[in-house]
Amino acid sequence: MQETKRIALLIDCDNVSHKAIEGVLEELAKHGTVNVRHAHGDWNNPSLSGWAEKLHPHAIRPMQQFAYTKSKNATDSAMIIDAMDLLYSGNVTAFALMTSDCDFTPLVLRILESGFPVYGFGERKTPQPFVDSCSPFIYIENLMSGEGADSETPAPVKKTSKAKLRQDSALVKLLRTAVDQTAGDDGWANMGQVGSYIANNNSSFSSINYGYRKISDLIKATELFKSELRNGTAMYIRDPKS
DSSP, X not given: OOOOEEEXXXXXXXXXXXXXXXXXXXXXXXXXXXXXXXXXXXXXXXXXXXXXXXXXXXXXXXXXOOOOOXXXXXXXXXXXXXXXXXXXXXXXXXXXXXXXXXXXXXXXXXXXXXXXXEEXXXXXXXXXXXXXXXXXXXXXGGTOBOSSTTOOSBOOOOOOOHHXXXXXHHHHHHHHHHHHHHOOTTSOEEHHHHHHHHHHHOTTOXXXXXXXXXXXXXXXXXXXXXXXXXXXXXXXXXXXXO
């Protein structure tokens, strides 16, 4: 039986919206237990008032970092130190970084070298190097809570249409390659193995960024593959062009 991951969630409150925290915690619950929840920022700054309201309801520990100068981001440094302390503590087996700052890319790579996954959450403005380094990375716009101040329910995820999915050449190539590489002699590939291949070869990929909770739902939405159910539970797919 696989051990449940112990996840450390570190939040860069300076550049990521508090409205997505419910969705982020909900997503992380699929991977393990978030036993460390640290929110970094200068809590004297009125701009963090939205985050301040989220701390107690979600058992998030505020980590105070004063802004000593205007030109330097002390929060980033404090968050990196916190991550390294946790890395060497042995109390966690996975990390989640909620930030849109590319400066954390070296940190992600260092954590990955230690054999721990890093789940990334950030806004659409997040630079691609940071997105690509995480495993996986999810845009928080797809996890946002409603606009109401008291809303705790994530807004419905908008699904990308079949036409737009097919127009995404990189996505189509990724899916077809995954099916081709995992297919048996008969040309049929197990859906679970296809998903594993994608995760292993493009760790930052997440179907949620396209509006689909599961990779199987995304693949079905493209209507690029034939599918059949075997033994009542196992889904197999095949590329008609192969």
